[in-house]
Amino acid sequence: MIVRVGDLADDGLAQWVMGVPLPEFDSTPWVEPPPLRSLRLAIVTTAGLHRRDDTAFNVGEGSYRVLPGDISAQDLLMSHISVNFDRSGFQEDANLVFPIDHLRAMTKEGSIGSLANFHYSFMGASDPEEMAAPARQIAGLLKNDQVDAVLLTPV
């Protein structure tokens, strides 16, 4: 879920955003997953979320935090280093960023097959190169958890 540069409220921020170097990929991997009602789904967010007792994210950090599948919204904190996005929405409603309750409900009603045993959070304002190795590690963990698809929620 993404915004346009033109939607950003501040010109300085917009200019900075357009100057961010982007990673380059040779191709776009494509997979046809099972139907949603049979699919196993995980959430991966770059919102800098973690459990209350976990260590907060630091500047430049490329590692991730584990969010157990049975985590409660009460246990979620956000320690993203950027101050240029709204935090009040997440303060009010964790599902605005980490829609775990909706996904649990959809699973219970049969719209989604199942949810992963673990979800994951990065802190998105880091060099993608720092996140590359942890991301590959998560890919392996997701495969072991038999996850078919990932819902990525950026902020």
Add this chain to the structure above:
Amino acid sequence: MIYEHTAAIRPPRALWVPFELGRPLGVPNDPAFQKRVLTAALNLLAEMSGPILAEYSESAPSYPDSEESWVCPINIGAQKPDTEQADILSRVLGEISDLSPWLELGRERRGRSVFGVSQLNIQDCTRFLASLLTSRNPESRAPNASLGESLKRTSEDLFAWYTEAAAAQPGALLPTSRALENWYWNETAAGRLILDLARSQFDHPDPLVRRVIERNLIPWTQMHKL
């Protein structure tokens, strides 16, 4: 996160949404709206070819009068120049005392709080930040955190504490993110404290402290105050 970046990177499936940063599913406390956005994203999994960059057309509900009509639940007076920086600490602690009933009300209503990344209580967060006005190396840091990490985490907690309290007024429209931001940085001693700290420590010898002050302490929209 950014449309232009996504168009360049070309992930398999992406959904552009017309919402402000920090609100990927649109609107807090509106599960029906959030589920529509979520469903639109998940439906991309049924697409047979890609990469796909789809556009979600439903805008978040707007409340054009909410920014003007929202009032902080307590009357925090206009900032006044202080001749002694110690006054800032007293003023912030006074605001915290006045806002505490609203904070508790808000936590009770939401059933949660996002305060706590520093693992300090609000008074110790404030004292640490105030000590940085006059000391390059205060001792009272966040647990297991460097000076720069402590600066970032305590400032986050201070903002979270204030905005959780300010948005707690029962029965009223939730303030917009911009209204909350402007209130914090224009009308509170806490915002003044952070701005003063940034001015006094911009040349701190610790590179992480300088980095946090330069980029991660004050929003772009408020940097003109420095």
